[in-house]
Amino acid sequence: GAGVSQTPSNKVTEKGKYVELRCDPISGHTALYWYRQSLGQGPEFLIYFQGTGAADDSGLPNDRFFAVRPEGSVSTLKIQRTERGDSAVYLCASSSRTSGSEEQFFGPGTRLTVL
Amino acid sequence: AQKITQTQPGMFVQEKEAVTLDCTYDTSDPSYGLFWYKQPSSGEMIFLIYQGSYDQQNATEGRYSLNFQKARKSANLVISASQLGDSAMYFCAMSPMNTGFQKLVFGTGTRLLVSP
Numbered sequence: 001g002a003g004v005s006q007t008p009s010n011k012v013t014e015k016g017k018y019v020e021l022r023c024d025p026i027s028g029h030t031a032l033y034w035y036r037q038s039l040g041q042g043p044e045f046l047i048y049f050q051g052t053g054a055a056d057d058s059g060l061p062n063d064r065f066f067a068v069r070p071e072g073s074v075s076t077l078k079i080q081r082t083e084r085g086d087s088a089v090y091l092c093a094s095s096s097r098t099s100g101s102e103e104q105f106f107g108p109g110t111r112l113t114v115l
Numbered sequence: 116a117q118k119i120t121q122t123q124p125g126m127f128v129q130e131k132e133a134v135t136l137d138c139t140y141d142t143s144d145p146s147y148g149l150f151w152y153k154q155p156s157s158g159e160m161i162f163l164i165y166q167g168s169y170d171q172q173n174a175t176e177g178r179y180s181l182n183f184q185k186a187r188k189s190a191n192l193v194i195s196a197s198q199l200g201d202s203a204m205y206f207c208a209m210s211p212m213n214t215g216f217q218k219l220v221f222g223t224g225t226r227l228l229v230s231p
Contacts, residue, residue, distance in 0.1 A: 035219075041223055042221030045218050048218065091160065103162045
């Protein structure tokens with residue numbers, strides 16, 4: 001079956017521009033997560049969705065970052081007025097349950113480069 | 116707050132040998148989960164193994180086993196019979212269980228290189 005997919009795989013943009021990153025979770029997975037991975041680091045939590053609602057957005061660095069999941073499936077991470085420090089790999093993950101032991105399935109990531 | 120520490124930036128092992136990747140953690144949560152993920156050069160995070168803080172037995176999944184020492188707050192990954200395809204970045208992560216969802220906190224990773 002299909003895994004988590006993310007588009008685009010690479011995005012190059014200029015400082016100050018707006019970008020949207022898309023995540024298609026595994027069908028039927030109700031939980032969806034966004035992480036950001038900077039060079040040489042482990043992934044950092046950004047936001048968690050259970051269904052359509054953002055249950056925890058405490059990891060979003062500032063109000064330039066916003067994410068939606070309007071129908072409880074596909075999610076879009078939106079970054080306004082991009083800065084060079086936003087350059088990173090943005091990872092999406094999904095899981096079928098919300099218990100602490102459930103495996104998260106990760107997508108291949110979107111590599112964002114802000115020039 | 117939770118913190119994961121991986122002190123080995125790189126490890127080398129010969130094919131068919133066993134290797135241990137270190138992970139220590141810090142948390143004030145009474146119950147939590149510990150995870151190991153593999154990240155090949157393709158970038159995708161691959162789940163390897165899970166250990167619950169209240170599990171009595173150390174977790175095992177095929178060639179992977181987790182050496183869980185709760186008192187020492189360590190959760191080392193042991194890979195037996197290393198294969199060339201094991202060369203990758205390995206991340207230790209944890210999540211509290213009282214939030215109702217997994218908010219994984221990752222370490223900085225260990226790069227493993229398996230030589231023939």
